[in-house]
Amino acid sequence: TGGHTTEILRLLSCLSESYSPRHYVFAHSDKMSEAKIRSFEEKRADSQFTLDCIPRSREVRQSWISSVVTTLYSILHSLRLIYKRKPDLILCNGPGTCVPVCLSALLLGLLGMKRAIIVYVESICRVETLSLSGKILYYFSDHFLVQWPDLKDKYPKSVYLGRIV
Amino acid sequence: FRYKDSLAEDMRRADLVISHAGAGSCLETLEKGKPLVVVTNEKLMDNHQLELAKRLHRGGHVLYCNCSTLVETLQSMDLSTLKPFPPGHPEKFALFLDKVVGFQ
Numbered sequence: 001t002g003g004h005t006t007e008i009l010r011l012l013s014c015l016s017e018s019y020s021p022r023h024y025v026f027a028h029s030d031k032m033s034e035a036k037i038r039s040f041e042e043k044r045a046d047s048q049f050t051l052d053c054i055p056r057s058r059e060v061r062q063s064w065i066s067s068v069v070t071t072l073y074s075i076l077h078s079l080r081l082i083y084k085r086k087p088d089l090i091l092c093n094g095p096g097t098c099v100p101v102c103l104s105a106l107l108l109g110l111l112g113m114k115r116a117i118i119v120y121v122e123s124i125c126r127v128e129t130l131s132l133s134g135k136i137l138y139y140f141s142d143h144f145l146v147q148w149p150d151l152k153d154k155y156p157k158s159v160y161l162g163r164i165v
Numbered sequence: 166f167r168y169k170d171s172l173a174e175d176m177r178r179a180d181l182v183i184s185h186a187g188a189g190s191c192l193e194t195l196e197k198g199k200p201l202v203v204v205t206n207e208k209l210m211d212n213h214q215l216e217l218a219k220r221l222h223r224g225g226h227v228l229y230c231n232c233s234t235l236v237e238t239l240q241s242m243d244l245s246t247l248k249p250f251p252p253g254h255p256e257k258f259a260l261f262l263d264k265v266v267g268f269q
Contacts, residue, residue, distance in 0.1 A: 127216040129216065
């Protein structure tokens, strides 16, 4: 979704051409993100990228019961996506969409597929508390970055580089 | 208008930006060096949006109010008290990531 896309694109802005091809994953409903991504990629010399949609695992404030069903549905889509793209590295910034993607990568890794490195960068909006995605992926990511010092204190396994977006 | 692909042009021409507490809106405005008044609606918003707005306000980077105090804020504001907001450093992230994946 909007804010997350902007943050992700900023995180990508200084990455070298070695980080190619780039596979962008976003929720079905998100038209603006697609436009932002295309615009970003157009400006790069080394533009090799793909765009994939998956269903949103959970709407904000959706009930827990229906969330389980929609998350399972998203996990199925994510499994297919990860299997198809076989990423070396997964970079995410916190929208609900990223949880099934990361969990799928872990699952497929356990089943013998090439294991992706999972790097989670908590959004700059999160000053004192982690997002729900962050709380989950704090335990499942390989590298977990926060952008405010309060969070570094609360989550000692996190990495704090200051503001990176 | 409801949505534009980019507000960059509008922001460049503006002397003052009044915005909700969305991170993208706040950060984009601060990076362009424009004075920003953040309007929050604690009843409608996800609480987490407030965290950033409050922190930015504590740092003296934005003015902060809610819908009912907006007019009063605009009438009594002193924009010269606002401090510039230093930029983020995506290059630090790039260095970190290079080490993580083994490109050095």
